[in-house]
Amino acid sequence: MFLRMMKYEFILLLVFKTVIAVTVKNVKINNFELEFSVTYENWCKSDKDRFQFIIGISIEQCVTECGARGHCSSLNYRNQINGCELFLTSETEQRVPGECVYVKKDNIKVTKSPCQEVCAYGQVCESTNSKKGMCNIKECIKTKAPINGTVLGNLRGVGDKIRYMCNPGYEPKNDGQEPVAICLDNGQWSHVTECVKTNYTWVASWSPWSTCSLSCGSGRKSRTRECSLRIKGNGASNCDKGDVDVDNSTCNNQSCPTPTHGKNCSSKTDCIETEAVCIQGICFCDKLFAYNNESNNCTKVCDTLTGNYSKINNTAILGFNSGNDTVRNSLEECEKACNYDQSCLSFEIWLEEGQPPNEVKFGCTIGLATYDMINSAAPTLLNNNITGCDLYSKTCS
Numbered sequence: 001m002f003l004r005m006m007k008y009e010f011i012l013l014l015v016f017k018t019v020i021a022v023t024v025k026n027v028k029i030n031n032f033e034l035e036f037s038v039t040y041e042n043w044c045k046s047d048k049d050r051f052q053f054i055i056g057i058s059i060e061q062c063v064t065e066c067g068a069r070g071h072c073s074s075l076n077y078r079n080q081i082n083g084c085e086l087f088l089t090s091e092t093e094q095r096v097p098g099e100c101v102y103v104k105k106d107n108i109k110v111t112k113s114p115c116q117e118v119c120a121y122g123q124v125c126e127s128t129n130s131k132k133g134m135c136n137i138k139e140c141i142k143t144k145a146p147i148n149g150t151v152l153g154n155l156r157g158v159g160d161k162i163r164y165m166c167n168p169g170y171e172p173k174n175d176g177q178e179p180v181a182i183c184l185d186n187g188q189w190s191h192v193t194e195c196v197k198t199n200y201t202w203v204a205s206w207s208p209w210s211t212c213s214l215s216c217g218s219g220r221k222s223r224t225r226e227c228s229l230r231i232k233g234n235g236a237s238n239c240d241k242g243d244v245d246v247d248n249s250t251c252n253n254q255s256c257p258t259p260t261h262g263k264n265c266s267s268k269t270d271c272i273e274t275e276a277v278c279i280q281g282i283c284f285c286d287k288l289f290a291y292n293n294e295s296n297n298c299t300k301v302c303d304t305l306t307g308n309y310s311k312i313n314n315t316a317i318l319g320f321n322s323g324n325d326t327v328r329n330s331l332e333e334c335e336k337a338c339n340y341d342q343s344c345l346s347f348e349i350w351l352e353e354g355q356p357p358n359e360v361k362f363g364c365t366i367g368l369a370t371y372d373m374i375n376s377a378a379p380t381l382l383n384n385n386i387t388g389c390d391l392y393s394k395t396c397s
Contacts, residue, residue, distance in 0.1 A: 044098035164193035302396030
């Protein structure tokens with residue numbers, strides 16, 4: 001009869017969508033007698049402040065579970081899964097539409113309890129075989145999120161676990177772990193975590209020194225270390241995480257020898273610069289290098305030379321365009337001849353009247369240096385006022 005009455009009353013709620021349901025009287029479960037009314041139909045309270053979730057019980061049992069706890073303030077009963085959710089608070093604004101029956105503690109009246117007194121916070125009134133009730137500890141309720149942290153997990157039964165999580169820039173006080181607290185059978189959590197500011201200091205070791213900026217004449221070098229070592233305990237930070245400490249120092253303080261770039265030489269050993277060569281009595285930086293005035297040395301500027309040539313109009317290299325002249329039929333023949341000779345870095349061409357009269361042929365002269373090499377080391381060797389002679393120079397890839 002009681003179940004038929006309950007079903008009938010809930011059908012009325014669904015049809016008329018009333019806010020307050022008809023009061024149900026004389027519910028008797030486990031030596032409890034109570035009355036309750038539904039506060040909201042088809043509304044579910046959010047899971048904030050939920051401390052217990054029981055599956056597979058009736059709504060009468062769910063109401064009894066809340067009535068047996070002095071700390072229960074409201075409940076959700078989920079019809080589809082026969083689920084009972086108990087809450088510490090009853091804020092009605094924390095509701096969303098759903099398949100729930102929501103009951104506030106104010107709408108539950110316990111008319112008879114097996115316990116002679118109201119159970120303390122965290123205790124549950126449980127009936128015994130003698131119909132006398134006992135207040136037993138079943139939940140750990142008193143837990144708060146630490147300052148600068150949060151609590152993950154909202155089940156508070158004995159044996160349940162919660163996890164304390166600290167905000168970015170903070171860490172649990174117990175050696176940086178993310179602690180899991182367990183609800184003990186005495187109603188207390190195994191521990192409470194305090195979130196403290198994460199403090200850092202510099203790592204002990206420095207990086208290797210960088211390459212000296214100069215080979216002589218007081219260059220500069222540097223090394224670094226990071227702020228990434230956590231300080232355990234209550235020590236104050238020496239730096240902010242991610243900062244980089246830079247240590248600078250001078251190096252190669254010896255006087256630089258007199259540069260030989262562009263000077264006279266009789267062999268390569270007379271040229272002191274790195275990757276220097278002696279070409280026709282003058283020190284040059286080799287074909288893949290260029291002279292650096294700051295370091296007084298030859299610096300690599302490219303990896304290889306292409307088979308292409310840049311054309312410098314009306315220019316010849318004095319001392320390179322005399323002797324061993326070769327007359328060829330076309331510019332292409334001159335390029336092939338230079339490409340075939342691995343020592344050839346440039347060539348010059350000029351127009352030469354052939355035989356019979358009015359026949360024009362190309363004259364080619366092999367060069368052992370590029371235009372840039374000559375212009376850097378010995379620009380006086382460039383003749384930029386010659387007519388009818390063009391210089392073709394290999395370029396970097």
